Every structure is written in C-alpha cells, then in structure tokens.
Amino acid sequence: MTKYASEPDTDFERIFNPEKIAVIGASSKGTGFGSGMFFALQDIGYQGEIFLVNPKGGTLAGHKIYESIAQIPETFDLAVIAVTAAAVPRALEACRKKGAAAAEILSSGFKELGTAEGLALEEQIREIAAQGIRVIGPNCFGIYCPQSGLTMLPGADLSRTTGPVAVCSQSGGMAVDFANTGKSMGLGFSKVVSFGNGADLRETELLAFFGQDPQTRVINMYIEGVADGEAFFDTLKNVARRKPVIVLKGGLSSAGSRAVLSHTASMGGSRAIWRAILKQANALQVSDMGEMVRASLAFARLPARSYKNLCVLGGGGALGVSAADAAEKYHMQIPPFDSGLRERIEKLLPRPGSSGGNPVDVANPYVAPEVLEQVLCLAAKDARIDLQVLITLFHHYKNTAAMAGKPVREVTPFAELARRVENTVQKTGKPVVVILNNPKRGTDHLDVVEMMEQARREFADRGIPAFDDLAEALEAIAHVNAYYGGKTHESANGCPNR
Amino acid sequence: MTKYASEPDTDFERIFNPEKIAVIGASSKGTGFGSGMFFALQDIGYQGEIFLVNPKGGTLAGHKIYESIAQIPETFDLAVIAVTAAAVPRALEACRKKGAAAAEILSSGFKELGTAEGLALEEQIREIAAQGIRVIGPNCFGIYCPQSGLTMLPGADLSRTTGPVAVCSQSGGMAVDFANTGKSMGLGFSKVVSFGNGADLRETELLAFFGQDPQTRVINMYIEGVADGEAFFDTLKNVARRKPVIVLKGGLSSAGSRAVLSHTASMGGSRAIWRAILKQANALQVSDMGEMVRASLAFARLPARSYKNLCVLGGGGALGVSAADAAEKYHMQIPPFDSGLRERIEKLLPRPGSSGGNPVDVANPYVAPEVLEQVLCLAAKDARIDLQVLITLFHHYKNTAAMAGKPVREVTPFAELARRVENTVQKTGKPVVVILNNPKRGTDHLDVVEMMEQARREFADRGIPAFDDLAEALEAIAHVNAYYGGKTHESANGCPNR
Structure with missing residues (x-):
C-alpha cells in the first residue's frame, strides 16, 4: 500500500532530466532494444552522457562499451535495462549500487507471461526497487521527455518541442502512438511514460x-488495471480538481477484462464502477486513443472555460444540418444570428447560395x-x-x-488563412477551432494530403487547434465543457489560446 | 403523390449513359459552373458528344457555343443547366422540346432561398418536368457515373473504375465527398446522384x-427530408429485402430539423420515428459520412453473410484489450484458441512477447x-x-x-503482404480485413502517409478491405451483421470477397 503513496525521496528531476544515462544491454552489433535506445537518444539529440554496458565489451558507433555496470567510472541518473529477463535483477541491483535514481526496464518476460518464473522475477524487481531505486517497467518502452531529449522506443523521430500534455500508459504501443499522433496534430508534451507491467512506479x-508538475497542464492515462483502487481514486479526485485528467480504461468489456487479467488481477474492470468513479472525480473518460489525443488538443489550446454557443462557418448544403446535429449531440448550441448581423455578413459573401445565419x-x-476574417470578426460581435x-x-x-497548372500547395491560401484566424482570435478574444476536412487522401491526391498537413502546421504554429472532422472537434470540446462546467476548481488555469 | 411512384417512361439509360450532352450556360470565358462541367467531362474522359449553349455564342476550348438550345442541330440525352435561376424554366422547356430525357440543374436560387420568387421558380420547374422531362436538382452537383464518364461538379478527378456502390444525396457536397473518400478507399461506384432540392426526381x-439496377449492390442515401413518407417507406422495405440500404438522415436533432425545414417541410425529423422506420425496413442507419463509406466498403468486399467470431492479429500490448472491448461493443466474439492451435501459432512467432491465443x-x-500468412492459415482452422x-x-x-538509408516505401513489405493475404483468403475461404493503423501523419512523415496509401491500393486491388482503425472496421462489419443477421432476404447476393 505504501508503495503507491507519494514517495518524497523519489528524484523525478533525475528521472525525467537525466544528465547521465547508462544503457545496459547495448551491443557492438548494433542490434536489440539497448542499441536501438542508444541510437534513438543520439538521433533525437540527447545532450547528456551515455554509458553503454555489455559483458562482451567492444564499441558501438565509436562509443566504448563497458563490460559491467560496476566498471562505469561515474554515477548516472537513469539506467535503461534491455537484457534478458533472467539477467534483469542483477543488472538492476548493480544500477542501484551505482546510485541511479531509476531504471527503465525494456525487457519482457515477467508477470505478463503468467508463469511462476516470470512472477518470481518481477517480485525480485520490486524487492530491489524497495531498497532505493525506482523502476519504470518492465515490459515497457520507457520515458519520453522532449525537454531533456529522453525518448521512448522507437521514438528517434519524436518532437523536441515541449508542451503541456503528459501521458502515462500501461501500454508502450499506446504511449508511442499517442506521442506520434500528438506530434502530427501540433501537440507538445511535458512527459510521456510507458510503465508496462508497473512493478514499481505506476499510475x-x-x-x-x-x-504537481508545473510543465503539465493536461494529463492522459491509459489504464488496464490499477494496483490500489482507493489510493488511485483519492489521487485522481485531488489532481482533477486542479488539472484535467483524461482516462482511457482498457478492458471494460467482459472479454477485455479477461484480457486484462493476465496483467493485473487488482481492480475489476466493471464499466459501471469506472464510469461512476471517473465522473465523481470529474475526470474525463474517452473510448479510444484518437478521442484522447483530440481532447488533449482542445484542453491544451482553448482557454480554460466551457463553450456552449458556437458560430460555425463553412461551405456546403449539408453543413448546417450536420453541424446542428453534432452540436445537439454534444450539448452545444448554434444560435441563429439576428437579421441585422445576418445581413451584414451576407453582404460580404457570394450570392446566391450563401447564408449569413x-x-x-x-x-x-x-x-x-x-473575407473569412471579416465574417469571423462580425460573427464574434454576437455576445x-x-x-x-x-x-x-x-x-x-x-x-x-x-486549371492553373501549379502545385496545390501554392494555390491554396492556408498560410494567409492561418494568419488571419490568429488575428481574429487576438482581435475578438474568442477562440477559433479549424476543421481540415479532406476526402482526397488516396494515391492520386498525395499532394492534397501534403498541403493539408502543411496547413495543419501553419495553424498549430499559431496556437489554433485543427481537427479533421467537425463531430470529432465538438466531441473534444465537449470534454472541455464537461470539465469546466462540472465542479468548481481550486484554480482555473487560465491558459491562453496557445 | 403519383410523381414519386415509379414512372415507367423514365429512360434511366439515357440519363446515366448519355451519348449526347448539352451544357446550357457554358461561357467562352471558361468561367462558371457550365464551363466547369464541360472541362470536368473532358478531363474525366467522357466520350460522347457535348453541345455548348450561351446567348453570347463564341467558342470554348475550340468547341462551338450555340446561341440557343433550339440551334443545337441534333437531339441530346441529358442537359446540364447552369444559368441564373430566373432563366432556368425557359431553358428547361427548350430542352424538353429538343427531346432530352432529363436535365440536371446546377443553378441555385430556388426553394432553398425560402422566398416567394424562389418557390415560384421551383414550381415552374416541376410543371415543365411533368410534361415529359426528368429533372435532377435544382441546386445540385449532378450525376457521377464512372461507366459512362458522366461526372458531378467539380469531379474531374473522380475514378473511372466501376463498382457496386450507389449513392443518392440531397447534398451535393456530401455526394462528391463520398465519391472522393470512396475512391481513396478503393471503392467503386455504379452511380452517384446529387439531387439537391429534388424538384422532380428524388429519393x-x-x-x-x-x-433494380444490376450494377448496384449497395445503396447509400443522404436524406434531409422525404417528399412522400409512405411511398418512401414502402420502397425502402421492398428494396432493402434485396440489397443493403445505408441511410444517413440529416436533421435528427431539433436544431438540425429546423435547419432542414427550409429545404422540405414534408416528413418530420423525429429521431425515434426514423430509427423505427429504418429498423423495420432492415435498412442500416449511420451517423456520419465516414461511417457510411466504411459500411459500404464492408458490404462491397465481404461475402454476403454475418460475421460473429473473429480472429484478430496484430502487435502490441493494448491490442488484445482494445480488440476485445471493440468486439463486445459491436456484438462480436474473439474466441480464445485451444492450447493445441495456440502452441502451433506460437511456434511461428518471436518469443517472448508474442501470444498465440x-x-x-x-x-x-x-x-x-x-509468417503472417502461415499464422492466418493456421488460425482459420478454428471452425x-x-x-x-x-x-x-x-x-x-x-x-x-x-537505419537502412532507404525510402520507407522500399523497405515496407506491403505488396508482399497484400499478395499473401489474398492467398490466405483463397486458401481458407475466410475473408480478411486489414487495418492500416498510422499515427505518423504530420509534415515529417509524409513518406509514411504515401506508403500507407500505396499499401491501401495494393490491398484494394486484391479485393481486401482496408480500414484506418480497428473500432471503425468492426463498426462497419456490425452493419453487415445487422443486415444479414436480421430478416431473411429474397436473395442473398453472394458476392465474392472482391
């Protein structure tokens, strides 16, 4: 029980911003997870010192490989352990003796196997950890921290741009997919932790x-099972008063809950219990990773409040109908403008076919x-x-x-529109969300896809959240509304639009 | 009322496969919807004859422009009318006198304006139509028929590949977005009709x-309101006995229903009524266009039956959990394999970390x-x-x-996997659905996006349906299950996997 209460002696600074890292299990052949992590750290631009360890010695890309952990001439902050499961306890103990603050254990072959041997090895890890080294994993992809250049497997190409979003995930695949998807959407991260089996440090x-982390404003969690339900719920209630916590609980179906059982036999996967707990804590429940990333984008980019009355601008006959249907589904309004405002807007638009309502x-x-900027500025006058x-x-x-015989990226005024939307937000004080609707995605339209991604980046660089789809955007904003429209909060963290 | 019963004298062959088309409102300047349609027809490769009409005469891209419809030296099958609303009735009457089977009226400025003038003009269109020319529109994007090279606005780049999917849509934007999205997903169309205000020919x-169309196996409808509820329901019940009918009803929210009111004041938008009607007719209700396209892909590519027991293959810890959760949501099972089969599969896979269950x-x-082919073939042995x-x-x-210093499209074995999946389907007689999961979509990863679209095409060319997301795929398959698992059908159209 005490394992999961706060441990004031844990040095998270050394864990997330390590000045020296030891990679245990790097190979002179350059193969395996250890070598992969070494290359990933170099590629992402980690500036600290890296020590490599392998009993066979040798060198890797010009770096000396020590034959044992004991031979490393200095202490180090964080160890990355990527050796066979049976060799992990001894390596962990050696890292503890060297004074490492923590080790991330990438190796698998522990509790997740369900074998007596796997369970025993994981228990050994817990025992060593309890003597004074924190463990992330085993069976995980590690920690990604863009500020320090620490990265998960295989995240050599993750962004170095820092942002307000934190992720902790029992699934390594989910963690790295979240980091990649977030990067594509212009979302910056404070820390992403894949904690795998969670033998020690976990949810x-x-x-x-x-x-408590000042760099984190939005917290995401992918959870299959929690080790201590009561402690988790108390912490969740406490944290969710201050920051939005978005939770994806895997294994809520009966089949899914059986699938989770092999991981953690602790807190049951009842759908009703989880819904009640998350609602009571004012945490946000999502049903898949895409929804989680989009909700994070909305929380990260929109000022901290709820949004009930929208102006929706676009082109096409079904727009009004589908926007109204989606708004109602997510408990928002699209209030009709009065005739004066409507006429002023319509004077700016091509006729017939347009509507200023x-x-x-x-x-x-x-x-x-x-013209779109003028219309947005006019519409914002509706209080x-x-x-x-x-x-x-x-x-x-x-x-x-x-028709012009030019590349689509040259004729599409996305950069100008991004500037004008930014102007509009500054002038009106009301946020704008952009929908980058694109039905042209196939091999014939890769130029359109490229242009759309360039457009997304233009908006993202200006702090304007861009979504692929109107209904998905409203779903994300509905999470913001559920959070700020719910209980009162100790401090509404007044983040600007960027 | 009789207007919406079947009209045996309507020559759909001349409408969908016109040998001669007149474009009324093409301009020697090359601007406007009429000229746009002329260029689109040329670009998509329409092989019939095109007559252009504009009172100012002249030429367009070397084509003579007649100064009046009467001056066209021959009769024509289909007219495309793109003149101002006030000039439409006279043009339509002239086309009728020339013996055209139908006219698609792209012009707007009719009933959708809600003005007395607009309503009167639309009534004139109905009266002329009743005298012997069918009308598609007004306020529409026209008809797309890949077989004949007829295309909607602005669909110059739509596919010429024919397929089993038909679409009729009150919204032009929805129709052309559907055609584009379908093309990206490798879906072929029989006919797509944007019928706009539906003054004459409609749902x-x-x-x-x-x-009745032998080229159509799957029918999609985007409906805002129907003109004759009883006739529609009778027809729907009748048709849905033979072919799947997928319906997206816009305006089911109270706000959406107000938005629809300006189009058709006929059948109300009650959510409960629509749900009951569609269910009773064994039609499939979807909530957005993406879901409609994906359901069409499942119907088009999967043999006509229901699918309750799935084998799911992939990599990553959260896979089992999220697959099980999604399967339960859509009323499918992922039955665990017996230990014998499990062991045979595990012998093929890298250890540890894999699971043959x-x-x-x-x-x-x-x-x-x-190896994936071997695993799929083994798994298919579970009856x-x-x-x-x-x-x-x-x-x-x-x-x-x-690491290899090569383009990602060269190192990714998508073409081989597509061939092997095709082999597997042929050998096992059990269909395979592929998920092209891609969290790498941003400007840094356009090479990955390109490779994914090439992979999608490889699978599509082999009749293998590919979706972006597991839950979306299961949602689509759930529509197939709802259709074939529901009422018995007059003829289960035994389509193969392609």
Whole structure:
C-alpha cells in the first residue's frame, strides 16, 4: 500500500532530466532494444552522457562499451535495462549500487507471461526497487521527455518541442502512438511514460507527480488495471480538481477484462464502477486513443472555460444540418444570428447560395481569407458566441491548381488563412477551432494530403487547434465543457489560446 | 403523390449513359459552373458528344457555343443547366422540346432561398418536368457515373473504375465527398446522384431504380427530408429485402430539423420515428459520412453473410484489450484458441512477447509476411472463426528505413503482404480485413502517409478491405451483421470477397 503513496525521496528531476544515462544491454552489433535506445537518444539529440554496458565489451558507433555496470567510472541518473529477463535483477541491483535514481526496464518476460518464473522475477524487481531505486517497467518502452531529449522506443523521430500534455500508459504501443499522433496534430508534451507491467512506479504516483508538475497542464492515462483502487481514486479526485485528467480504461468489456487479467488481477474492470468513479472525480473518460489525443488538443489550446454557443462557418448544403446535429449531440448550441448581423455578413459573401445565419454557409470553397476574417470578426460581435468553428474546404483547390497548372500547395491560401484566424482570435478574444476536412487522401491526391498537413502546421504554429472532422472537434470540446462546467476548481488555469 | 411512384417512361439509360450532352450556360470565358462541367467531362474522359449553349455564342476550348438550345442541330440525352435561376424554366422547356430525357440543374436560387420568387421558380420547374422531362436538382452537383464518364461538379478527378456502390444525396457536397473518400478507399461506384432540392426526381424513385439496377449492390442515401413518407417507406422495405440500404438522415436533432425545414417541410425529423422506420425496413442507419463509406466498403468486399467470431492479429500490448472491448461493443466474439492451435501459432512467432491465443499478438511489427500468412492459415482452422482482422504496424518501418538509408516505401513489405493475404483468403475461404493503423501523419512523415496509401491500393486491388482503425472496421462489419443477421432476404447476393 505504501508503495503507491507519494514517495518524497523519489528524484523525478533525475528521472525525467537525466544528465547521465547508462544503457545496459547495448551491443557492438548494433542490434536489440539497448542499441536501438542508444541510437534513438543520439538521433533525437540527447545532450547528456551515455554509458553503454555489455559483458562482451567492444564499441558501438565509436562509443566504448563497458563490460559491467560496476566498471562505469561515474554515477548516472537513469539506467535503461534491455537484457534478458533472467539477467534483469542483477543488472538492476548493480544500477542501484551505482546510485541511479531509476531504471527503465525494456525487457519482457515477467508477470505478463503468467508463469511462476516470470512472477518470481518481477517480485525480485520490486524487492530491489524497495531498497532505493525506482523502476519504470518492465515490459515497457520507457520515458519520453522532449525537454531533456529522453525518448521512448522507437521514438528517434519524436518532437523536441515541449508542451503541456503528459501521458502515462500501461501500454508502450499506446504511449508511442499517442506521442506520434500528438506530434502530427501540433501537440507538445511535458512527459510521456510507458510503465508496462508497473512493478514499481505506476499510475497513482505518476498521476500525483503530473498533478504537481508545473510543465503539465493536461494529463492522459491509459489504464488496464490499477494496483490500489482507493489510493488511485483519492489521487485522481485531488489532481482533477486542479488539472484535467483524461482516462482511457482498457478492458471494460467482459472479454477485455479477461484480457486484462493476465496483467493485473487488482481492480475489476466493471464499466459501471469506472464510469461512476471517473465522473465523481470529474475526470474525463474517452473510448479510444484518437478521442484522447483530440481532447488533449482542445484542453491544451482553448482557454480554460466551457463553450456552449458556437458560430460555425463553412461551405456546403449539408453543413448546417450536420453541424446542428453534432452540436445537439454534444450539448452545444448554434444560435441563429439576428437579421441585422445576418445581413451584414451576407453582404460580404457570394450570392446566391450563401447564408449569413448561423451556421454561416459561405457558399463556395474559394472565399478569400480576408473575407473569412471579416465574417469571423462580425460573427464574434454576437455576445452569445463563445467559440467559432471554421470548416475549411481546401481540398477543392486541387481543381484550381489543375486549371492553373501549379502545385496545390501554392494555390491554396492556408498560410494567409492561418494568419488571419490568429488575428481574429487576438482581435475578438474568442477562440477559433479549424476543421481540415479532406476526402482526397488516396494515391492520386498525395499532394492534397501534403498541403493539408502543411496547413495543419501553419495553424498549430499559431496556437489554433485543427481537427479533421467537425463531430470529432465538438466531441473534444465537449470534454472541455464537461470539465469546466462540472465542479468548481481550486484554480482555473487560465491558459491562453496557445 | 403519383410523381414519386415509379414512372415507367423514365429512360434511366439515357440519363446515366448519355451519348449526347448539352451544357446550357457554358461561357467562352471558361468561367462558371457550365464551363466547369464541360472541362470536368473532358478531363474525366467522357466520350460522347457535348453541345455548348450561351446567348453570347463564341467558342470554348475550340468547341462551338450555340446561341440557343433550339440551334443545337441534333437531339441530346441529358442537359446540364447552369444559368441564373430566373432563366432556368425557359431553358428547361427548350430542352424538353429538343427531346432530352432529363436535365440536371446546377443553378441555385430556388426553394432553398425560402422566398416567394424562389418557390415560384421551383414550381415552374416541376410543371415543365411533368410534361415529359426528368429533372435532377435544382441546386445540385449532378450525376457521377464512372461507366459512362458522366461526372458531378467539380469531379474531374473522380475514378473511372466501376463498382457496386450507389449513392443518392440531397447534398451535393456530401455526394462528391463520398465519391472522393470512396475512391481513396478503393471503392467503386455504379452511380452517384446529387439531387439537391429534388424538384422532380428524388429519393424514392432513385431508391427504386437502384433496387433494380444490376450494377448496384449497395445503396447509400443522404436524406434531409422525404417528399412522400409512405411511398418512401414502402420502397425502402421492398428494396432493402434485396440489397443493403445505408441511410444517413440529416436533421435528427431539433436544431438540425429546423435547419432542414427550409429545404422540405414534408416528413418530420423525429429521431425515434426514423430509427423505427429504418429498423423495420432492415435498412442500416449511420451517423456520419465516414461511417457510411466504411459500411459500404464492408458490404462491397465481404461475402454476403454475418460475421460473429473473429480472429484478430496484430502487435502490441493494448491490442488484445482494445480488440476485445471493440468486439463486445459491436456484438462480436474473439474466441480464445485451444492450447493445441495456440502452441502451433506460437511456434511461428518471436518469443517472448508474442501470444498465440486470440487475439494473436505477433510481438513486433517486423514479422515477415510469409509468417503472417502461415499464422492466418493456421488460425482459420478454428471452425468458429468466420473473419480475420489483420492489424498492420507499417509506420514502424520508418525507423527501419532510416537505419537502412532507404525510402520507407522500399523497405515496407506491403505488396508482399497484400499478395499473401489474398492467398490466405483463397486458401481458407475466410475473408480478411486489414487495418492500416498510422499515427505518423504530420509534415515529417509524409513518406509514411504515401506508403500507407500505396499499401491501401495494393490491398484494394486484391479485393481486401482496408480500414484506418480497428473500432471503425468492426463498426462497419456490425452493419453487415445487422443486415444479414436480421430478416431473411429474397436473395442473398453472394458476392465474392472482391
């Protein structure tokens, strides 16, 4: 029990910002997880010192390989252990003796096997950890911290841009997928931890740490089972008062709960219990990783409050209908503008085919960014509106490009629109969310896909959240509303739009 | 009322496969919807004759422009009318006198405006239509028929590949987005009709036609409101006995229903009524276009039956848990294999980290296609399994490519895997669905996006349906199950896997 309460002697600074790392199990052949982690650390630009260890010695990419941990001439902050399961306890003990603050154990072959041998090895890890070294894993992908250049497997190409989003995940695949997807969406991370079997450091302590971490504003958790339900719930209630905590609980189905059993036999996977617990703690429950990343984007980019009345701008006949359906599903309104405002907006738009009501149908995809800015600024004058949603139809510029004989990225005014949306947010004080709708994704339209990703980056660089789909965006904003519209919070962390 | 019953004198052959088309409102300047349609028809490779009409005469891209419809020297099958709303009735009447079977009216400025003038103009269109010319529109994007080279606006780049999927949509944007998304997913179309305001030809008649069309096996409808609820329901019941009908009803929210009111004041948008009607008719209800396209892909590619017991193959710790959760949500099973089969599968896989149970965790993303084929063939021996789901992790080859200094498309064995999956389907008689999971989509990973789209095409060319996401794939298959697991059907159209 005490294992999962806060341990004040844990040096998280040394864990997340290690000045020296030892990689146990790097090979002079350059194969295996240990060597992979060494290359990943170099590629992502980790600036600290790295010591390599392998009983066979030799060198790897010009780096000396020590034959034992004891031979490393200095102490180090963090060990990466990637040796066979049976060799892990001895390596961990040696790292503890060298004064390492923690070890991430990438190796598998422990409790997850369900064998007596695996369980015994994991118990040995717990015992060594209790003597004074924190353990991340085993059976994990490690820690990603863009500020320090620490990275998960195989995350050599993760971003070095820091941001407010933290992730802790029992699944390594989920953690690295989240980091990659977040990078694609322009989301920056404070820390991402894949804790695997969670023999030592796991959900409750990590949650408590993220709750206090000044670099973390949004916390994501992928949980299959918790080790101590009561401690977790107390910490969750406490942390969720201060910061949004988004939880993806795997194994809520009866079959899924059987699948989880081989990992942790602790807290049951009842759907009703989890829903009640998360709701009571004012934590946000999501049903898949995509929803979790999008909710994080909304929390990271939108000022801390709820959004109930939207202005929706876009082009196309079904826009008004589907926007209204989606808004109702997520308990938001798209209030019609009064006739005066409507007429002022319609004067700016091509006629016929446009509509200045709310949703605003701009009639065709080629309305100039300057005009869209004017419309957004006018619509923001309606005092009820607290958020604007701009649906772009950039894929139609493929036709324009074909006629002009130019690349689609050159004819599509995404950079200008991003600047003008940023201006609009600054002038009106009301956030804008952009939808990068793209039905042209196939091999014939890779130029459109490329342009859309460049557009996403233009918006992201300006702090404007961009989603692929209107309903997905509203779902994400609904999580923001559920959080800020729920209980009162000790401190509403007044983050700006970026 | 009789307007919406079947009209045996309607010549759908001339409408969908016109040998001669007149474009009314093409301009020698090359601007406007009429000229756009002319260029689109040329670009998509329409082989019939095109007559252009504009009172100002002149030429467009070397084509003579007639100064009036009467001056066209021959009769024509289909007219495309793209003149101002006030000029439409006279143009339509002239086309009728020339013996055209139908006219698609792209112009807007009719009933959708809600003005007395707009309503009167639309009534005139109905009256002329009743005298012997069928009308598609007004306020629409027209008809796309890949076989004949007829295309919607602005669909110059739609596919010429024919397939079993039909779409009729009140929204032009929805119709063209569906056609584009379907193309990206390797889905072929029989006919796509954007019927806009539906002054004449609309949902019920089109549904009845698609019900009889031998080239159509799957029918999609985007409906905001129906003109005659009883006739629609009778036709729906009738057609859905023979072919799957997938319906996206827009405006089911109260706000959405108000948005629909300006289009058709006919059948109300009650969510409960629609759900009951669609269920009673054994039609499939979807909540957005993405779900509709994916359901069509499942219906088009999977043999006509229901799928309750799945084998799921992939790599990563959370796979088993999330697959089980998703399967339960969609009322499917992932039955565990017996120990004999499990051991035979595990002998083929890297150890530790893999699991030969069901789901099969192949432990790492680099398992050779040959091995995956062997595993799929073994798993198919479990008589309970009726469908296999293969989750690829191709994005991890980005790291392999970086180490090898080669483009990711060269190191990723997607073409071989597609061939081997095709072999597996042929050998086992059990269909395989592929998941092209890709969290690497941003500007740094356009090479991964490109490779994924090439992979999608490899699978599509072999009749293997590929989805982006496991839960989305199971949702699509659940529609197949709902259809074939429901009422008995007059004829189960025994389509093969391609």
